Amino acid sequence: MTAGRKDQFPRDGKVQIALSGRSNVGKSSLINTLIGRKSFARTSAQPGKTITINFYDVDRHLFLVDLPGYGYAKRTFEEKQKWSALTEGYFTSNKNIDLLCLVVQLIDSRVGPTEDDRNMLAYLSDAGLPHIVVATKVDKLNTTERNQFVNSIRKDPSVNNAGCIILYSSETGAGRNELWDEILAYSKVK
Numbered sequence: 001m002t003a004g005r006k007d008q009f010p011r012d013g014k015v016q017i018a019l020s021g022r023s024n025v026g027k028s029s030l031i032n033t034l035i036g037r038k039s040f041a042r043t044s045a046q047p048g049k050t051i052t053i054n055f056y057d058v059d060r061h062l063f064l065v066d067l068p069g070y071g072y073a074k075r076t077f078e079e080k081q082k083w084s085a086l087t088e089g090y091f092t093s094n095k096n097i098d099l100l101c102l103v104v105q106l107i108d109s110r111v112g113p114t115e116d117d118r119n120m121l122a123y124l125s126d127a128g129l130p131h132i133v134v135a136t137k138v139d140k141l142n143t144t145e146r147n148q149f150v151n152s153i154r155k156d157p158s159v160n161n162a163g164c165i166i167l168y169s170s171e172t173g174a175g176r177n178e179l180w181d182e183i184l185a186y187s188k189v190k
């Protein structure tokens with residue numbers, strides 16, 4: 001189900017797990033590996049193309065919600081406004097907001113938290129929304145770089161209220177089981 005406007009959000013009572021992150025961080029790839037389908041969620045080398053919220057129904061139990069990526073430099077002013085209206089609409093004027101049981105905040109492990117990532121994490125903390133951090137593309141780091149990343153992210157104040165930090169790779173499947181455990185625990189579907 002795709003929503004380009006807030007009145008298009010689904011109205012049924014399934015719990016929702018939202019995925020948030022900058023454009024190109026690997027949200028769609030993560031959805032595909034989570035549900036074990038190659039190209040269920042559309043991935044692209046061209047980031048930030050469409051500004052929509054996509055709701056993926058998983059076995060009629062829950063929705064994985066692919067929020068539009070932020071931080072894509074080439075977006076026009078109108079596109080940025082659309083991003084804000086839609087994302088804010090999802091968090092603030094969404095009749096089903098009480099069904100949102102977890103926000104998975106994705107951070108590119110090669111880049112680390114950007115200012116936009118920190119703003120998003122601060123927003124989630126201030127709003128009291130349960131959230132965890134998933135570091136993406138860890139297959140691109142060697143062991144030393146991975147350890148450095150883990151040490152620095154653990155010390156980052158922006159992740160203070162995150163439930164946990166999971167290292168994830170859509171290439172190797174690393175972190176997949178751990179993430180499913182968290183999703184099912186927060187959604188109490190298990």
Ligand code: GTP
Pocket residue numbers: 021022023024025026027028029030042043044045046047048049068069070136137138139140168169170171172
């Ligand atoms: P938008 O929809 O534009 O916001 O991007 P997105 O966050 O959905 O990113 P997407 O999943 O489309 O991935 C962006 C690019 O990163 C693609 O070229 C993917 O193949 C690549 N990518 C995603 N995850 C991984 C990963 O775990 N490892 C590696 N090596 N590449 C990845």
Ligand code: MG
Pocket residue numbers: 027028029042043044066
């Ligand atoms: Mg995507």
